[in-house]
Amino acid sequence: MILSLSNGIFSKLHLDGNFAAVKQLSFQNIEFNMKSIKKEHDTDVYREQKALAASGLNCLTLHSAVLHVKDPIEVHQAVYYGKISLECARALRTSLVTVHSNVSKKLPRDVRERCLREVFGEIKPFAKRLGIKLSLENLSFNSTGFGKNVDQLEEVLGVIDPECEMGITFDLCHALETKVVNNLLEAYGRRVCNVHMANKAHQPFTKETPELTAFLTKLHEYDYQGPITLELEHKTSLEEIAKSKALFEKLLKKF
Numbered sequence: 001m002i003l004s005l006s007n008g009i010f011s012k013l014h015l016d017g018n019f020a021a022v023k024q025l026s027f028q029n030i031e032f033n034m035k036s037i038k039k040e041h042d043t044d045v046y047r048e049q050k051a052l053a054a055s056g057l058n059c060l061t062l063h064s065a066v067l068h069v070k071d072p073i074e075v076h077q078a079v080y081y082g083k084i085s086l087e088c089a090r091a092l093r094t095s096l097v098t099v100h101s102n103v104s105k106k107l108p109r110d111v112r113e114r115c116l117r118e119v120f121g122e123i124k125p126f127a128k129r130l131g132i133k134l135s136l137e138n139l140s141f142n143s144t145g146f147g148k149n150v151d152q153l154e155e156v157l158g159v160i161d162p163e164c165e166m167g168i169t170f171d172l173c174h175a176l177e178t179k180v181v182n183n184l185l186e187a188y189g190r191r192v193c194n195v196h197m198a199n200k201a202h203q204p205f206t207k208e209t210p211e212l213t214a215f216l217t218k219l220h221e222y223d224y225q226g227p228i229t230l231e232l233e234h235k236t237s238l239e240e241i242a243k244s245k246a247l248f249e250k251l252l253k254k255f
């Protein structure tokens with residue numbers, strides 16, 4: 001397993017400062033979160049590309065910009081967010097992009113299905129052309145989006161991924177909050193290709209807990225070798241991030 005940091009935590013900083021903060025903490029790998037970009041101008045991807053190259057950091061994964069569509073009129077905007085995120089992933093040379101279902105949990109099922117088809121009908125072939133794998137993230141019960149447990153994720157995947165080509169981004173914080181860690185692992189253990197790592201409320205793990213050890217042990221049993229991406233709450237201090245990093249450096253030697 002490979003340690004990585006979501007740079008979304010420094011999204012209030014300009015990009016150079018953002019990467020500098022990641023480097024100050026001695027991380028080598030990042031998940032580039034699209035919320036680090038203030039305004040989505042299409043040509044900004046070149047700025048991102050330059051800043052990443054100058055930093056010497058390695059972009060392992062990218063977190064797509066997301067819109068949880070509440071009305072079909074918003075589909076085109078969700079498609080745009082998806083496509084510009086994929087362009088950015090290409091510029092940063094990563095081939096794994098984490099996505100949400102992009103639909104609101106408030107939509108009735110038939111409208112939800114229509115929106116899912118329309119959004120992913122455009123995003124999927126676009127990703128394929130760029131050689132990028134999409135990875136669907138489990139959401140928390142308090143998210144506005146749809147896809148918090150196995151039932152909901154099965155419904156989404158049944159519509160957007162009948163070929164079972166997509167991966168799963170396992171967000172441990174969301175799974176703990178929603179109390180579905182074991183169910184998700186049983187259903188998707190072999191499909192996990194990214195892990196968002198945090199305790200409830202995106203607090204950092206700074207010491208081992210029984211849940212954390214059980215989770216890492218299971219992932220290891222599924223032969224997971226991908227990123228462990230620390231995805232932490234904005235107010236987490238640098239000291240706490242450093243503590244969490246030290247903990248995972250120790251733990252990942254065992255897995």
Ligand SMILES: [Zn+2]
Pocket residue numbers: 137171196231
């Ligand atoms: Zn996440």
